Amino acid sequence: MATLKQVAAHAEVSVQTVSNALNAPHRLRPDTLARVNRSIELLNYRPNRNARSLRTSAVELIGYCVPSWPNRTHLVMDQFLHALCAAAESTGRHILLFTAPPGVDGMSVYDDLHARRLVDGFVLSQTETRDPRHGWLKEQEIPFVSFGRVWKESTQPGPWVDVDGAAGSGLAVRHLHETGRRRIAFVGWPKTSGLAEDRLDGWRTACDSLGLPTAGLSIHCSEDTLDEGARATAALLDSPEPPDGFVALSDILALGALREVTRRGLTPGVDLGITGFDDSPMAEVVSPGLTSLRQPMDDIAAELITILTDPPAGPTERLLLPELVVRGSTAPG
Template sequence: MHSQPTVIDVAAAAGVSRQTVSNVLNSPEIVRPETRERVERAIQELGYLPHASARRLRTRRSSTIGIRLDHLAADGISGSVLDRFLHALTEQAATRGLRVMLFTAADADDEIAQLRRLSDGADVDAFVLTSTVHDDPRIDWLWGRGIRFVAFGRPWGHLDAPHPWVDVDGQAGVRAATAHFVATAGPRVGYIGWPAGSGTGDDRRAGWASVIAEHAPAGMFVDGLLADLEIDALEGVAEGGRAARELVARTDVDAIVCASDSLALGAFLAVGDTVPVCGFDDTPVAVSLGFSSVEQQLGEVARAVLDLLALPDDATDAQAHRLVTPRLVVR
């Protein structure tokens, strides 16, 4: 059984770009007649069926956005970030006459099956993807079929990818936290982060490393200083506590910055009485226990997602990519 032809197949057969095919489907008047005829002929020969639902958000003939509801994290901390994003997205969508439909899926393959069901049935006009990963199959599936979507998360390794995305500038957030501790506690600011290879984790670590390098004593070997002040840990409260105890036993630190509030909670419980700690995400745990954290500005993220869903098809890649600056909350 042959798979359904995609926008990419039509573009290849007609010898045009994917954008041109999209223009023929959505705004045929802006396409030269000879090009339009070539694309229409390819559509007919291939039997391509355009997704009408992928265009309704722009014309406001329908108003539903689909988003997967992720499984709650075991520690219940990091999951609160998505909860707050969903709340902000739903609230702001309502002010634009839109609504949000939540669905669940066991894994990426199951989610793609749900995307197909919801788009083919015209239940949903566009999608928001969360928890994106390298070479995300959901992005390829949606993009290849011309279905409108925005990813919350950068396409690590492919930052020039043409699909629309919104992300939080984790490097800027951790840089602000580290600079604050350097100014208020001292230059030896430790860092507890995830093992190398995570796009988000590597980005956050870079913010810490840049500040430490800027304030390193003259003549000091910077790589050695960084290695002395940082320690890797898997995500989790217990891991954060273990890493913090190991770090303060190994070297003198004036403060500790962590890649997440889960790690920061562990560190705070282990050494918070003697060393100030900062996390990332500004979850209710950080608020209730009183340690500093970086707020992702999820209201701004939701606003950017909705703006990108309403972009015209001829928008440039630069217009389709948004990086939101987070806010350091000092306690």
């Protein structure tokens, strides 16, 4: 393994000049630079990151806590991680994975990783109502950025990136309306979740603005399972004025709706339309395919990394729009 010293000797310059060739090439005369680069190439030199980090006290590593399984909502975690990695790499950084107990109990792990200089900062996700991590990190002056808002807090500590769930519901409602649906229902979770409330509000607002009814058309599931989605759908279909469109708060609930509808001999995409949320891997693999709201993972990841590593002046809060991926559950073909 070649070192800076060896490259310097080979190129007949000082180590400082080799370092400059790597980190500030404009400071070298072109011929010197070329000579140094030839030596680097020849010796297959790769700078030792630990030495660099020791000197600069930046490790170019970003900590991310892997959500503890089981946690049903993580069907898209691999997409998120891949996007996050790619975004980090585009700035020469990498993701360091770790586990920690949820809530404030896990903060010593964050503290430790930062104090030992294993990471420069953190990306938080799985943000929960009254999540204590944000305030704690802010107080310790440990750099971080959050994927997801801490709901119900008036002001959230630190920068965040999130997807606009209300706008997502709006997209779904308008798409169902454009494909001929006139009674569009919402299949959700209890209101206690900020995320659920956000998506529910979006549905109501969109229906109102299109002059569509909402009364008696929203229903709450107690669990995020196929059965609950099917049960809720059955209840809606059995009502005196059954809906012809269903905006489900999750892909799982939407799959339940799909099952119930099919069971009754109705054809999704023809007789009625169903949409889900998050465009999980299952949405593509069922038949008919499930129309769903995709989170723009690449954009989310890019924003997170930028905010963390190269914070812009001004407010660092980004609300991104989801994208409706249309499949057979709302459109025949």
